Amino acid sequence: MSSIQKRLLDEESLVQSKSNKPGWKAMPYILGNESVEKLAKLGIQVNFMVYLMRVYNMDQVYAANILNTMNAFSNFLPLIGAFIADAYLGKFMTIAIASFANLAGMAIVMLTAWVPQFHPSPCSLQQQQLGSCNGPTNFQLGILFFGFFGLAIGTGGISSCSIPFAIDQFDLTTIEGRQGTRSFYNMYYVIQTVLLLINVTLVVKIQDSFSWALGFALPTFFMFVAIVFYFAGTKVYAYVEPEGSILSRITQVFVAARRKRHLRLPATGETGRVFYDPPLEKMEPKLPLTKEFRCLNKAALMVENELNDDESNNDPWRLCSIQQIEELKCLLKIMPIWLTGIITYIPTGQLAIFPMSQAMKMDKHLTKNFEIPPGWLIILTMLTIAIIIPIYEKVISPILTKVTKQEGGLTTLQRIGIGHFFAIVTMVIAGFVEHQRRVVSSTSLRESINETKQMSIIWLAPQFIFLGINQAFSIVGQTEFFNKESPDKMRSIGNSLLSLQTSVASNISTFIVNIIHNFSGKQGQPDWLDSDVNKGRLEYFYFIVAGLGLFNFLFFMSCARVYRYKTFVK
Numbered sequence: 001m002s003s004i005q006k007r008l009l010d011e012e013s014l015v016q017s018k019s020n021k022p023g024w025k026a027m028p029y030i031l032g033n034e035s036v037e038k039l040a041k042l043g044i045q046v047n048f049m050v051y052l053m054r055v056y057n058m059d060q061v062y063a064a065n066i067l068n069t070m071n072a073f074s075n076f077l078p079l080i081g082a083f084i085a086d087a088y089l090g091k092f093m094t095i096a097i098a099s100f101a102n103l104a105g106m107a108i109v110m111l112t113a114w115v116p117q118f119h120p121s122p123c124s125l126q127q128q129q130l131g132s133c134n135g136p137t138n139f140q141l142g143i144l145f146f147g148f149f150g151l152a153i154g155t156g157g158i159s160s161c162s163i164p165f166a167i168d169q170f171d172l173t174t175i176e177g178r179q180g181t182r183s184f185y186n187m188y189y190v191i192q193t194v195l196l197l198i199n200v201t202l203v204v205k206i207q208d209s210f211s212w213a214l215g216f217a218l219p220t221f222f223m224f225v226a227i228v229f230y231f232a233g234t235k236v237y238a239y240v241e242p243e244g245s246i247l248s249r250i251t252q253v254f255v256a257a258r259r260k261r262h263l264r265l266p267a268t269g270e271t272g273r274v275f276y277d278p279p280l281e282k283m284e285p286k287l288p289l290t291k292e293f294r295c296l297n298k299a300a301l302m303v304e305n306e307l308n309d310d311e312s313n314n315d316p317w318r319l320c321s322i323q324q325i326e327e328l329k330c331l332l333k334i335m336p337i338w339l340t341g342i343i344t345y346i347p348t349g350q351l352a353i354f355p356m357s358q359a360m361k362m363d364k365h366l367t368k369n370f371e372i373p374p375g376w377l378i379i380l381t382m383l384t385i386a387i388i389i390p391i392y393e394k395v396i397s398p399i400l401t402k403v404t405k406q407e408g409g410l411t412t413l414q415r416i417g418i419g420h421f422f423a424i425v426t427m428v429i430a431g432f433v434e435h436q437r438r439v440v441s442s443t444s445l446r447e448s449i450n451e452t453k454q455m456s457i458i459w460l461a462p463q464f465i466f467l468g469i470n471q472a473f474s475i476v477g478q479t480e481f482f483n484k485e486s487p488d489k490m491r492s493i494g495n496s497l498l499s500l501q502t503s504v505a506s507n508i509s510t511f512i513v514n515i516i517h518n519f520s521g522k523q524g525q526p527d528w529l530d531s532d533v534n535k536g537r538l539e540y541f542y543f544i545v546a547g548l549g550l551f552n553f554l555f556f557m558s559c560a561r562v563y564r565y566k567t568f569v570k
Contacts, residue, residue: 029233036226043219057133075503077156082496098157105150114213160496256299287326327487340556345505384468412481419474431542
């Protein structure tokens with residue numbers, strides 16, 4: 001079919017379609033809620049490494065392990081939240097419950113800074129380096145972890161459902177609906193990035209220079225505002241009812257295919273009513289039977305006495321529909337791409353942790369009277385995202401569309417691949433900058449015992465800028481990829497795979513950090529991740545992550561080359 005014919009069919013479907021979906025009418029409430037919620041969440045998290053080291057008197061490795069563990073746990077829960085939303089509660093109710101859990105978690109974290117009994121007694125940076133500070137008690141850690149748990153529950157429900165809930169507001173059977181979703185993915189990140197850029201600057205400055213309690217109280221208030229935004233749109237939203245246990249539908253395919261493993265699949269082109277392919281109950285895109293994972297196709301082979309008189313299925317554990325099988329295949333197909341995305345999240349996590357320790361050893365003065373708080377470095381990443389995404393959508397994409405003849409200029413996998421490349425570049429640059437910073441500091445220390453020359457904190461800027469380029473391509477590309485390529489009934493689960501990537505990446509980061517910490521400091525050699533970064537070899541850690549990224553990029557290229565995008569029956 002020619003592109004002109006395809007366009008005419010699409011336009012015809014647009015005219016004939018009478019959708020009750022609100023589309024962009026619902027976006028002010030959803031984007032407002034999501035943006036303010038992210039503002040609140042990042043206001044808590046972005047400076048937390050500094051908070052743990054300064055207020056809880058933790059060393060660098062202990063604080064890094066806590067943050068990595070917290071990130072791993074909170075980013076695993078979206079998979080559970082997605083399952084609950086798609087199978088039982090629905091996306092709206094799941095987000096609502098998670099929002100209140102998030103609010104409670106933020107309030108508890110605020111109390112850890114406000115109530116003196118909830119954190120250790122103050123300790124100077126010099127005392128920390130000498131190891132003479134009192135660490136947190138079990139009670140104080142328990143209060144802190146209880147707040148983390150509330151934040152994790154919030155992440156589990158909100159991260160898994162927010163984007164799929166927004167996509168539910170568009171009619172994907174129309175041109176307008178499909179164009180709306182493409183614009184939404186880009187606008188989603190641009191709007192929240194701009195808002196975070198403006199507000200997190202204020203929050204981090206308050207935390208560093210005025211009061212941690214006030215700095216955590218503001219995100220708590222922002223979360224309350226986000227909840228108000230969310231419930232204000234209840235009469236506008238389109239609601240998709242949960243479909244029941246999705247796990248059962250997946251398991252049925254495996255069981256039915258195993259029971260019929262002895263049957264022969266028909267040859268290509270063989271006619272006859274062979275596969276079970278009932279009409280879909282609802283207006284949803286129909287998936288064609290594909291040759292990928294052909295062994296699963298046996299689950300749809302019909303034999304005697306498997307249908308009732310009304311031609312309904314009398315045993316879903318012996319016979320599955322083509323649609324049911326292809327939905328499972330969609331999940332199986334995206335898993336290799338999901339695996340390759342794990343390594344690209346490691347730079348994101350590590351550049352929120354270790355550069356904070358580097359910044360404390362650098363000259364933070366932007367002018368004579370103004371110092372840059374270490375937590376502000378992430379603003380460069382946000383600013384880069386806010387600039388790159390509109391430039392790509394409005395300038396680069398139209399040019400590439402004319403050259404590649406591909407809608408959007410690049411495929412989602414091509415955008416993800418570009419993100420993979422810049423993840424490697426980010427860590428290489430971070431390694432070279434840290435090497436030079438330590439050389440300058442060591443040279444100055446040898447020349448003058450009383451004064452150590454410090455590199456400017458501005459030298460950390462390039463790695464955060466390249467991290468922004470990485471996220472602009474990789475995260476936006478993966479968000480669109482997993483939402484588009486996942487089955488419609490399992491879109492929340494597909495979207496939650498992004499958070500699960502972060503969870504696995506955090507666990508891998510913790511493993512790498514502990515291995516390096518335990519083995520690099522033996523035989524009189526300095527610990528690469530020493531709390532005093534001037535004594536450590538942090539650049540070696542960055543180069544190891546870059547090396548992992550290179551091998552991962554090669555694996556991604558091989559997976560992307562053989563991937564076939566999801567199609568529908570016309």
